[in-house]
Every structure is written in C-alpha cells, then in structure tokens.
Amino acid sequence: MRLKKVIKNVAKNTGGVFLLIIGCILIFTPGPGLLAIFAGLYLTSFPGKPALVAKLKKTKFYHRYMINIESKIKSKFIRKNKKKNEY
Secondary structure, three states: OHHHHHHHHHHHHHHHHHHHHHHHHHHOOOOOHHHHHHHHHHHOOOOOHHHHHHHHHOOHHHHHHHHHHHHHHHHHHHHHHHHHHHO
C-alpha cells in the first residue's frame, strides 16, 4: 500500500516538472505556455508552494491572462448556445 503512494507521488511530480519545462518552452513559441506552467505548479509538491502560488495570483499579468482565457471560453459557450437556439 505504501509503495503505491510513493509511485503515485513520483509520477505526479515527474508530470508536473514535465509540464513546467514544456510551459517554459511554449512561452517563447505559440502556445499556452502560462497555462502549462500553472498546471505544472499545481501538480508538483515542494516546500513554499502555497506562498509562491499566492504571489503569482496577486500579479497583474496573471489577472490579465486569466481574464483573457475566461473571455475566450465564455464567447465559445455563447456561440454554441446561440447555435442550439437557432435550430
């Protein structure tokens, strides 16, 4: 039972680090770099993580980025709902 938990934590942290690396690469190429970085930070476990996440959430850049993503998602749902209502 204990071995499963260790394997799960190692896999989760490995996946998180992989997402962090991919996110850093995607920052300089077209793609959702910050989204991958935030997902990687969410998955990994390290000391000081809650403080780092709190600092990131307070930045202006984070809020602009999240508002941009939310507006894109909302516009897609609005378009889908309009198409459903037209039929």
